[in-house]
Amino acid sequence: MKTITLILALLVAGATISYAQCGKKVKLTTSKTDHLDATGAVTRTDVEKAVVEISKSDLMITVNDEHKMTGTIKSDSCNWSVPFKNGKTIIKATLSNDQGEDKNVTITIEGKDGNITLLFEIEGMPDDRIRVAIDTFQEEG
Secondary structure, eight states: OHHHHHHHHHHHHHHHHHTSSTTSOEEEEEEEEEEEOTTSOEEEEEEEEEEEEEOSSEEEEEETTTEEEEEEEEEEEEEEEETTTEEEEEEEEEEEOTTOOEEEEEEEEEEETTEEEEEEEETTOTTOEEEEEOSEEEEOO
């Protein structure tokens, strides 16, 4: 009986740790953007400030305090073994840009050994994927 109780306690603790940042409002900031082609090769690099704010149901991306994209999260999966350090979140959302155009996007946030990257892919545009290294990753409110 003690073994079963210990196993259950470890499972609950593991689930709590992996969900520690999932479903919470987070803010990511970046300072450099890599544009990738379909093979993953860098086609251009821009030095620009971007802020990505993610809540349970909404998403907002601001680039250089000028261009904004806002949208609704349609689905997500989240699994972090160490919050803000090691793990992965995949978000599928619909974003509207400054011109009111809607785009379906997939955003993959991945952490390996404390280095966090974000990959932004627009449906139907495989030759212009965007990858950024996250400078700060913080929980909001």
